[in-house]
Amino acid sequence: MNARNLDPDAHVDAAALAAADSAARDALAERELLTVVTVGHVDHGKSTLVGRLMADTGTIPQMRIDAVRELCERQGKVFEYAFLLDALEAEREQGITIDAARAFFHSDRRDYILVDAPGHVEFIRNMVSGAARAEAALLLLDANEGIRENSRRHGKLLGLLGIRQVVVVVNKLDLIGFDQARFAHLCETYGAFLKDCGITPCAWVPVSARGGDNVTVPSAQMPWHRGPTLLQALDGLQPVRQGAEGPLRMPVQDVYKFNRVGNDERMVVGRLEGGMLRVGDDVIFSPSGKRSRVKALRVFAAPDPLSIAAGDNATVVLEDELFVPRGEMMHHASRAPAVGRMLRGRIFWLGRKSLRLGGTYGLRLGTAEVECEVATIHDTTDAATLSTVYGPTEVERNQIAEVTLRLERPLAADIEEGVPETRRFVLLDGYDIWGGGQISALEPLEDVGKRAIERVEDLQWLPQAVSAETFAAARGHRAAVILMVGEAGQGKQRAAAALQRALRDAGLDAVLLDADDVLADAPRDTSFEAARDALRENLRRTLRPLTDAGLVVVTTSNALGLGDHGPLLGELGVPAVSVLLSPDRSARLVDADVVVRGDPTAPDVLGDLCDRVRRIARVGTN
Amino acid sequence: MSTSSRLRQLESQSIYILREAYRSFDSLAMLWSIGKDSTVMLWLARKAFAGEVPFPLVHIDTSYKIPEMIAYRDRIAKEWGLTMVVGQNEAALADGMNPERGRLTCCGALKTEALRRTLDATGPRKRMNAEGVYVPDWNPRAYTGVIVGARADEEGSRSKERTFSPRDENNDWDVAEQPPEFWNQFKTRFAPGTHVRIHPLLDWTEIDLWVYIAKEQIPIIDLYYDRGAGTRYRSLGCQPCTANIQSRARTPDEVVAELRTIKTPERAGRAQDQVDPHAMEKLRRDGYM
Ligand SMILES: Nc1nc2c(ncn2[C@@H]2O[C@H](COP(=O)(O)OP(=O)(O)O)[C@@H](O)[C@H]2O)c(=O)[nH]1
Numbered sequence: 078m079n080a081r082n083l084d085p086d087a088h089v090d091a092a093a094l095a096a097a098d099s100a101a102r103d104a105l106a107e108r109e110l111l112t113v114v115t116v117g118h119v120d121h122g123k124s125t126l127v128g129r130l131m132a133d134t135g136t137i138p139q140m141r142i143d144a145v146r147e148l149c150e151r152q153g154k155v156f157e158y159a160f161l162l163d164a165l166e167a168e169r170e171q172g173i174t175i176d177a178a179r180a181f182f183h184s185d186r187r188d189y190i191l192v193d194a195p196g197h198v199e200f201i202r203n204m205v206s207g208a209a210r211a212e213a214a215l216l217l218l219d220a221n222e223g224i225r226e227n228s229r230r231h232g233k234l235l236g237l238l239g240i241r242q243v244v245v246v247v248n249k250l251d252l253i254g255f256d257q258a259r260f261a262h263l264c265e266t267y268g269a270f271l272k273d274c275g276i277t278p279c280a281w282v283p284v285s286a287r288g289g290d291n292v293t294v295p296s297a298q299m300p301w302h303r304g305p306t307l308l309q310a311l312d313g314l315q316p317v318r319q320g321a322e323g324p325l326r327m328p329v330q331d332v333y334k335f336n337r338v339g340n341d342e343r344m345v346v347g348r349l350e351g352g353m354l355r356v357g358d359d360v361i362f363s364p365s366g367k368r369s370r371v372k373a374l375r376v377f378a379a380p381d382p383l384s385i386a387a388g389d390n391a392t393v394v395l396e397d398e399l400f401v402p403r404g405e406m407m408h409h410a411s412r413a414p415a416v417g418r419m420l421r422g423r424i425f426w427l428g429r430k431s432l433r434l435g436g437t438y439g440l441r442l443g444t445a446e447v448e449c450e451v452a453t454i455h456d457t458t459d460a461a462t463l464s465t466v467y468g469p470t471e472v473e474r475n476q477i478a479e480v481t482l483r484l485e486r487p488l489a490a491d492i493e494e495g496v497p498e499t500r501r502f503v504l505l506d507g508y509d510i511w512g513g514g515q516i517s518a519l520e521p522l523e524d525v526g527k528r529a530i531e532r533v534e535d536l537q538w539l540p541q542a543v544s545a546e547t548f549a550a551a552r553g554h555r556a557a558v559i560l561m562v563g564e565a566g567q568g569k570q571r572a573a574a575a576l577q578r579a580l581r582d583a584g585l586d587a588v589l590l591d592a593d594d595v596l597a598d599a600p601r602d603t604s605f606e607a608a609r610d611a612l613r614e615n616l617r618r619t620l621r622p623l624t625d626a627g628l629v630v631v632t633t634s635n636a637l638g639l640g641d642h643g644p645l646l647g648e649l650g651v652p653a654v655s656v657l658l659s660p661d662r663s664a665r666l667v668d669a670d671v672v673v674r675g676d677p678t679a680p681d682v683l684g685d686l687c688d689r690v691r692r693i694a695r696v697g698t699n
Numbered sequence: 700m701s702t703s704s705r706l707r708q709l710e711s712q713s714i715y716i717l718r719e720a721y722r723s724f725d726s727l728a729m730l731w732s733i734g735k736d737s738t739v740m741l742w743l744a745r746k747a748f749a750g751e752v753p754f755p756l757v758h759i760d761t762s763y764k765i766p767e768m769i770a771y772r773d774r775i776a777k778e779w780g781l782t783m784v785v786g787q788n789e790a791a792l793a794d795g796m797n798p799e800r801g802r803l804t805c806c807g808a809l810k811t812e813a814l815r816r817t818l819d820a821t822g823p824r825k826r827m828n829a830e831g832v833y834v835p836d837w838n839p840r841a842y843t844g845v846i847v848g849a850r851a852d853e854e855g856s857r858s859k860e861r862t863f864s865p866r867d868e869n870n871d872w873d874v875a876e877q878p879p880e881f882w883n884q885f886k887t888r889f890a891p892g893t894h895v896r897i898h899p900l901l902d903w904t905e906i907d908l909w910v911y912i913a914k915e916q917i918p919i920i921d922l923y924y925d926r927g928a929g930t931r932y933r934s935l936g937c938q939p940c941t942a943n944i945q946s947r948a949r950t951p952d953e954v955v956a957e958l959r960t961i962k963t964p965e966r967a968g969r970a971q972d973q974v975d976p977h978a979m980e981k982l983r984r985d986g987y988m
Contacts, residue, residue, distance in 0.1 A: 107704045107706075108704060108705050109704055109705070110704075110705040110708065188705060330715075330718050330719070330722065331718055331721070331722045333748065333749065333753075335748070335749070335751045335753065337751060337780075340749065340750070340751070344749060346718060348711065348715050375749050376746070377745055377746045377749055377750045378745070378746070378750070388707065388708070388711050389711065390711055390714045390715060390718070390746075390747065392749055403722065427878065427879065439888070441884050498882070498883065501881075501882055503881045503882070503884045505888065507888075508886070508888040508889055508890055509878045509886065509888075510878055510880075510881055510884055510886060511878055513881040513882065513884075
């Protein structure tokens, strides 16, 4: 909370205190707070903009600004709004305390914390660590310089980290003569890039931070701008933690029974991370499936409430004396969470030691803690270089990765947008938390178990005389594999054929391969598992020369399931998209990148697949 | 308080942290300095545990505390049914330690050293019994989890400190190589031999505390208010080293109003901070905070 109306030279005078009233205090207590991370290339005007916001919202009193101006004059320097930050940091005044990482300001609507995220490593840390958890991002772009390295890098990281609310601020419009056409062009180019990162900005604001144009007041220089000012755009953002209208989620934190006189109740405690809980509600605990009804809700030093909402710490008395251990998740029968042991998600890893394929780690989600094994590392992206590797065997420090984890026992969690707290998880290596991520799929354990692929270790491949680079240059794209899977009768071959034609139209060389053909001679007299391993090995050998030649291979197969593909692709080292054709809404997402529920030959489906292939096979990646 | 209001988020987070701490340590204690911060923290603990406080409150008595503080401590302990444990550096006091020997030396002996030895159980501890009398504590165990009311805004930088902050046997903490705190997941796994500081108030500011005190009507000690002489304390400590400020604020609301117009830092009345600009840092490293 900022000290509003802060006047540094006001005398501490008791007479002034007569005005103190509880209404003002209540107004302070009710203020909403939003945390926003500011990112952008160096020198694009981040500090100037933050100084402007603090000054123009009245967070920094005019007297202080004048003082800094005077100081500049005396020292013969041109005043910069960025100096305000330095001055504040040096003095660290009550109420407008800032440090290198945080600045505060307020609008009429609410209070803001702006978190600075310099560099890429700090960026990730700031995005995830408790104090600085950001609910939205301000992406700054210099209108004159245009898109620079960090503009790209930060956009991509925001997408990978799942920050949904992004405001793009195009700064220094004064340097391009407040030219609408150049602004529009920049929005178009950068917008296309951001779209590739999975980001659709909430607003594009053309500003001049130095002149204050469109920062808190509309600019007379840009009458063409119909959208919001920066402050209006910020006020339009939503706090992430709300969720009373979402599904009920209460991870059980503990069970208390204090056995004191007048208090020998068993109380189940935890924080409501989503939804509402009322006395009389029927509730279920997952994964155990135990059921009970809410008898009472307790609070200290106030009448017991009849209902509580997301964000509240609950103290629940149940009708039944159930044993519900920490880690269970309380919810209603409707809108239940997913329960499973195969967890797929995107993680970022900050550990000094790499996260290894096949390694065992602790996983915590809500209040649950389980051991897990890294079953597949689908890909890794380096936060600094943004280069992506497919099918690696470890995730290094400061990399973002898509992984599938096999849990020691089932877990309840959310796999869709809505309740962020029960969708996120962290990974522990030893005593410390070194990684975190977000779940995209959670499924029952496949009963295939874990098997090493039997293969001939000393197999000698005939090397291609023409290198992958030469092929890529000639074709304009690299190799990729598209795996079409799904139950028989879904039309995989028809879909593959349509995709091949669509890829051709998009300028990509693709070949079709029905895996079942090359697998026809699999041994039949051995176990099912062994036969499958052999099939997989055959497929690997058949794929190799095709991908070496830079082709996009579209495979179809009835014999191999999704679970077989992860290890296979890891070995090929070629980017892949797995596509599951399924009419079933509860289709398994664990190891598929795309689930197609409707007609796989529909133009939008094919267009989307072509886009994906083009992205992963683009020359310059890998 | 509305769902997304700052105070409600702060309160909710603090209660969550206290419950996590209680769950994670079987030898847990809360430091209670009698000041407003740790008294708010104590209030939050009562909220977290349905009115019970299921761990001892540890107070370090330098013997130089303002006398009202001790009276207030014992009265509240009885009223709220607290388990009260008091530690003191009896040896240093017998040896005549006092602020005249240098303020930092005195703090080092009567606060830092006393605290360390009270927590690791190598020094004397007294426990209030059912009759309200202090007797030698029967508990010989060191506390492995210690709940402390430190705030980030006292230091200026939130990035250094963690909600669950491990210290090794020497009370040291490694600032540079600690992992970040992810979301609401705290460090609750530890190597044997470490003990942990838990900071439920890390994100609160001084004004937040006062607004909360006003809203919740928390009965903090009245040294924080003007009781007729036109002065009050803004921060509490030992009598010889704590100055009061000119103020006519008689209620929490009036303190809030006053703080919104004031410019000196909160601890300006605390003499030991003025001796050495790095005093706070030192004391913190030594485990005082
Ligand atoms: N012409 C012009 N210059 C600006 C504007 N905003 C910032 N600058 C200048 O750009 C430079 C970098 O700004 P600064 O805020 O320090 O950038 P940061 O590195 O992103 O924090 C400084 O020289 C500013 O004066 C603007 O709106 N117009």
